[in-house]
Amino acid sequence: MNWTSTDTWIVVVGILCAVACALPGCFLVLRKMSMMGDAISHAVLPGLAIAFIITGTRASVPMFIGAAAAGVLTAVFTQWISKLGNVDRGAAMGIVFTTLFAVGLLLIRQAADNVDIDPDCVLHGSIEFTPLDTVAIGNLFIPRAAIVNGSVLLLNLAIIIVLFKELKLSAFDPDLADTLGFSSRFLHYLLMTMVAVTTVAAFESVGSIIVIAMLIVPPATALLLTHRMVPMLVIATATAALSAIIGHLSAIIVPTWFGQTSSTSTSGMIAFAAGLLFALAWLFSPLEGIVTRRLRRSCDLQDPELSTN
Amino acid sequence: MHSESLKSQSTFPPKSTEPRPEHPPEVPLAIHDLTVAYHRKPVLWDVELNIPEGKLVGIVGPNGAGKSTLLKACLDLIPKTSGWAHIYGKPYRKARHLVAYVPQRESVDWDFPVTALDVVAMGSYRRLGWFRRVSRKENDRARDALDQVGIAHLADRQINQLSGGQQQRVFLARALMQDAELYLMDEPFAAVDAATEEAIVILLRSLSERGKTCLVVHHDLATVTNYFDWLVLLNMRVVASGPAEETFTRENLQKTYGGKLSLLEKAAEALRHSIE
Numbered sequence: 001m002n003w004t005s006t007d008t009w010i011v012v013v014g015i016l017c018a019v020a021c022a023l024p025g026c027f028l029v030l031r032k033m034s035m036m037g038d039a040i041s042h043a044v045l046p047g048l049a050i051a052f053i054i055t056g057t058r059a060s061v062p063m064f065i066g067a068a069a070a071g072v073l074t075a076v077f078t079q080w081i082s083k084l085g086n087v088d089r090g091a092a093m094g095i096v097f098t099t100l101f102a103v104g105l106l107l108i109r110q111a112a113d114n115v116d117i118d119p120d121c122v123l124h125g126s127i128e129f130t131p132l133d134t135v136a137i138g139n140l141f142i143p144r145a146a147i148v149n150g151s152v153l154l155l156n157l158a159i160i161i162v163l164f165k166e167l168k169l170s171a172f173d174p175d176l177a178d179t180l181g182f183s184s185r186f187l188h189y190l191l192m193t194m195v196a197v198t199t200v201a202a203f204e205s206v207g208s209i210i211v212i213a214m215l216i217v218p219p220a221t222a223l224l225l226t227h228r229m230v231p232m233l234v235i236a237t238a239t240a241a242l243s244a245i246i247g248h249l250s251a252i253i254v255p256t257w258f259g260q261t262s263s264t265s266t267s268g269m270i271a272f273a274a275g276l277l278f279a280l281a282w283l284f285s286p287l288e289g290i291v292t293r294r295l296r297r298s299c300d301l302q303d304p305e306l307s308t309n
Numbered sequence: 310m311h312s313e314s315l316k317s318q319s320t321f322p323p324k325s326t327e328p329r330p331e332h333p334p335e336v337p338l339a340i341h342d343l344t345v346a347y348h349r350k351p352v353l354w355d356v357e358l359n360i361p362e363g364k365l366v367g368i369v370g371p372n373g374a375g376k377s378t379l380l381k382a383c384l385d386l387i388p389k390t391s392g393w394a395h396i397y398g399k400p401y402r403k404a405r406h407l408v409a410y411v412p413q414r415e416s417v418d419w420d421f422p423v424t425a426l427d428v429v430a431m432g433s434y435r436r437l438g439w440f441r442r443v444s445r446k447e448n449d450r451a452r453d454a455l456d457q458v459g460i461a462h463l464a465d466r467q468i469n470q471l472s473g474g475q476q477q478r479v480f481l482a483r484a485l486m487q488d489a490e491l492y493l494m495d496e497p498f499a500a501v502d503a504a505t506e507e508a509i510v511i512l513l514r515s516l517s518e519r520g521k522t523c524l525v526v527h528h529d530l531a532t533v534t535n536y537f538d539w540l541v542l543l544n545m546r547v548v549a550s551g552p553a554e555e556t557f558t559r560e561n562l563q564k565t566y567g568g569k570l571s572l573l574e575k576a577a578e579a580l581r582h583s584i585e
Contacts, residue, residue: 030421086348162440169431172421176483179384179410180435181402227422227467 007248009131013145014210014244014270017127017202020153021214022240023160024194026233029219030171035090036075036192037215039097040199041208043074045104053111064200071196074100075189127206127266145205152201156194160233167191168229206267213271214240217278224281224288243274334398337362337407337491337522338383342392345375345382352378354545356392363520365513367527367537367553371566374544376526377413380493384410396491405435409489411480413496419469425479426451426464432486454482459508474505481512492516492523499528510536533557 021037028036047070048063055062074096082092130145160167166187170177174184195215202211222235247270252263283291336359343356353375360366368376381387383394385401396404409432429451430443437443455461458478463471468479477497484492497509513523513536524541527533533540533553540556542548542565549561 030418032418165434165437165442166439168423168427169434172423172428173412173417173431175381175384175386175412175416176410176431178386179405179408180431181405182434182439223422227469228424229422229427232422 006131007252009143009146010127010266011245011248013130013143013149013206014127014248014266015241016146016149016153017206017210018214018218018240018244018270018274019237020149020156020198021202021211022218022236023153023156023233024191024198025215026219026222026236027167027171027191028195028215029223031191033089034216034220035093036078037195037199038212039078039093040071040074040192040196041203041211043097043100043104044068044070044196044200046070046100046107047073047104049104049107049111053107060204064204067200067204068193068196070100070104071199072189072193075192075196079188127210127270130205148201148205152198156198159190159194163187163190164229209271210267213274214243217271217274218243221274221278221281224278224285227287239274239277243270243277246273246276247271335362336360336395336397338394338396338524339398340379340383340392340394343379343382343394344390344392345378345387346390351390352545353382356543356547358541358547358550360522360524360541361539362522363517364522364539365517365537366522366524366539366541367533368524368541368543369527369530369533369565370543370548374565376543377495379543380410380495380524380526383493384408407490409484409487409492411484411492411494411497414473414477414480414499416495419471419476421468423468424465425455425460425468425471425475425482428468428479429454429464429482429486432483435487451482451486454485455479457485458482458512472502474501477501477505478508481509485512490521492521494523494525496526496528498525498532530562 025034025037028034044067047066047068049066050070051062051066054066074093077096077100078089078092081087081095082089085092087095127145130143133144134141135144135147136142166177166182167190169180169182170184170187174188177184177187199211199215202214218236218239219232221239222232225235226232248266250273251266251269254269255262255264281289283289286292338358338360340356340358343353343358344351345353352373356379368379370376378387382389383396383401393400396407401408426448430447432454433443433447433450437447452461452464455464455478458481460471460475460478460482463475468476471479481494481497484494498506501509513525516523517538525537527536534557537553539551540553541550542556542561544565544567548565549556
């Protein structure tokens with residue numbers, strides 16, 4: 001294996017993205033809104049298109065603002081449709097993001113057809129190329145993606161540390177939050193904004209598959225391993241980081257097993273590694289893993305005192 | 310003047326012909342002309358209610374009578390189509406510190422990764438305000454509250470490892486933690502074990518002895534007069550409201566439950582005849 005500084009940067013960017021997603025993802029999973037990340041990552045397309053039409057450039061700041069605004073709108077529209085139309089929230093989410101995605105496609109076709117902004121390149125950034133786009137800080141060349149996703153990670157971490165009590169309360173019992181004077185609506189949209197900003201920052205640099213996977217899989221894995229909030233956030237963070245490391249390593253190593261010389265998609269491998277870690281937790285979690293429970297039961301049966309009961 | 314106001318307090322509720330003060334500050338809960346509608350369908354219609362201080366108040370009525378809605382409208386959780394509900398003479402947003410709410414047990418996800426103690430400590434969040442964390446002091450008070458409902462030993466259990474009755478007690482402990490004057494409880498007796506039922510009754514009585522007012526949505530007509538000293542019979546409108554013995558009459562129940570109750574009663578009477 002030929003490990004270069006490029007590989008190190010890929011892993012660093014991967015870890016930053018994965019953890020930045022996993023933190024707000026914990027609250028999404030607890031609120032049973034896991035697919036919000038998927039919805040937002042599609043629904044930002046019209047935001048990108050409109051930002052492009054207005055500014056005429058592909059500069060990242062207006063694009064970012066447009067995409068994040070569209071992401072937050074997804075959450076707003078979903079809420080409206082499910083409240084006013086008495087529609088199930090999952091269905092409302094589906095209606096909103098497919099419609100917005102379609103609008104985005106149409107806008108891009110009509111207004112920006114001759115520019116290089118096809119949905120593929122918007123939705124599937126590629127983590128392998130992030131070390132090429134660097135920013136010089138002093139005499140250090142740091143990938144732009146590392147700075148962007150690192151900032152988002154710090155922002156998410158800061159919000160969760162400062163508003164941990166409020167986010168926990170509004171996720172567990174929004175009615176109580178409202179009666180105590182903590183607006184559950186404000187906290188809901190704060191979380192949605194965090195998810196939108198994180199999603200946009202991450203998929204612009206590393207592709208949507210990592211984003212969607214990291215919003216859901218590490219938090220779900222953590223929930224299998226603990227029944228407490230703070231450990232959940234810590235385990236989700238660790239799982240996300242581990243997925244990034246394992247993912248990139250196996251993207252390099254696994255193809256050689258099959259006699260191939262080039263490495264495979266790191267994004268795909270990171271998401272796959274997360275799925276694998278989830279499966280391990282599901283099987284062997286000391287709390288309620290499938291295998292653990294089976295073992296415990298067979299131990300109980302062998303224990304004469306218990307089996308006579 | 311003082312004796313006058315005391316007198317008017319003792320003859321609760323004031324007769325409708327008497328001029329009502331706009332903001333009666335001595336009344337824990339005053340509701341005037343309250344109408345609530347979901348999707349243009351009225352759930353509560355022109356509710357007029359004055360709840361006297363220190364009473365254990367049972368709210369009784371058939372399914373869909375708007376009992377939960379009444380509590381939620383008082384707490385600003387549901388928009389009011391018209392009318393107002395004042396707590397000690399103030400709108401809810403200015404009286405948060407005076408009210409504790411015990412929602413229905415099914416309203417939250419009990420798989421949530423928090424302990425019983427965490428949930429009870431949530432009762433201190435309003436006092437803490439934004440940003441400030443739960444400290445040792447709040448956790449000690451939360452343990453005390455759990456002790457008052459008899460499950461201090463379960464403080465560190467995850468909430469999904471508690472029985473239904475224990476979960477209900479956690480909710481009650483959380484309300485105690487708020488140290489309120491008015492307690493609004495939505496079906497605390499629903500599907501709990503006998504021990505929990507007794508614990509809740511003892512708790513309600515001790516609250517009432519300390520001058521607190523409790524409004525409790527209740528289902529079981531057999532225990533109504535044992536548990537409560539004031540009754541509100543509700544079926545979209547207030548059918549009757551007053552001291553429990555005077556209000557719990559056959560006629561009032563008939564008006565509240567309509568045909569359903571008469572059917573039940575006929576069945577009961579038929580049974581009685583057949584036994585005789």
